[in-house]
Amino acid sequence: MQPEFVDFHCHLDLYPDLETAIAKCDALRVATLAVTTTPKAFARNQQLARQSEFVRVALGLHPQLVAERAMELDLFSRLLPETRYVGEVGLDAGPRHYRSFETQKHVFRTILTLCAQAGDKVLSVHSVRAAKHVLDLIEECLPKGRGKVVLHWFTGSAAEVRRGLELGCLFSVNERMLSSPNGRKILQEIPNTRLLTETDGPFVERSGNAITPGDVLPTLEAIAKVKDLAVEAVQHQVISNLSNMLRTL
Ligand SMILES: [Zn+2]
Numbered sequence: 342m343q344p345e346f347v348d349f350h351c352h353l354d355l356y357p358d359l360e361t362a363i364a365k366c367d368a369l370r371v372a373t374l375a376v377t378t379t380p381k382a383f384a385r386n387q388q389l390a391r392q393s394e395f396v397r398v399a400l401g402l403h404p405q406l407v408a409e410r411a412m413e414l415d416l417f418s419r420l421l422p423e424t425r426y427v428g429e430v431g432l433d434a435g436p437r438h439y440r441s442f443e444t445q446k447h448v449f450r451t452i453l454t455l456c457a458q459a460g461d462k463v464l465s466v467h468s469v470r471a472a473k474h475v476l477d478l479i480e481e482c483l484p485k486g487r488g489k490v491v492l493h494w495f496t497g498s499a500a501e502v503r504r505g506l507e508l509g510c511l512f513s514v515n516e517r518m519l520s521s522p523n524g525r526k527i528l529q530e531i532p533n534t535r536l537l538t539e540t541d542g543p544f545v546e547r548s549g550n551a552i553t554p555g556d557v558l559p560t561l562e563a564i565a566k567v568k569d570l571a572v573e574a575v576q577h578q579v580i581s582n583l584s585n586m587l588r589t590l
Pocket of ligand 1: 350352376429541544
């Protein structure tokens with residue numbers, strides 16, 4: 342069955358009930374990438390999503406957790422053959438995580454190298470205050486044709502967006518990102534064919550409550566407004582971008 346929507350970055354396992362969250366994505370026909378934050382979390386997600394038509398589970402090692410979890414890199418490499426999807430991975434140079442930045446670079450470089458060796462992975466990548474370093478490492482370690490990168494909630498400059506495009510990246514955008522002028526400016530730099538939608542739930546909130554998995558309609562509406570397109574046109578474009586990405590890899 343064809344999906345109706347795409348939520349390419351959602352932490353389903355951080356909602357109160359993972360099974361309910363998966364069922365919701367299936368009921369709404371949302372092609373969902375369930376990102377995880379540590380390799381230890383992967384097995385339970387994969388187990389519960391096994392029967393799901395629309396949920397795919399990504400193996401992750403979140404840059405904000407690298408300081409305590411870098412030793413799970415071994416587990417990461419053992420689990421990698423079990424999935425085509427990797428995330429959340431990347432770099433975070435925000436003030437709270439800057440101390441682990443060198444370790445983060447080591448971990449991210451290793452993950453990109455493992456993915457390049459495998460040759461068929463799709464990665465959801467975090468790049469808070471570290472767009473340049475993320476792009477440098479992608480360029481260095483993951484040659485085009487050896488994997489696909491989706492830059493999640495990108496906040497780099499217009500020049501860095503263009504560099505990401507040259508490296509073959511797609512961009513997944515969310516409601517909170519598009520509520521800021523800078524987020525909308527970034528969106529204008531991204532061609533329609535390189536766009537995906539995400540919720541980044543439960544971290545993104547709407548009127549004080551966590552956004553629900555797959556609830557990307559406000560994001561589609563925000564894209565439609567910026568791009569001067571009909572909401573349905575954006576919705577179809579995003580679905581075809583996802584299937585093209587998976588087909589051409
Ligand atoms: Zn996230």
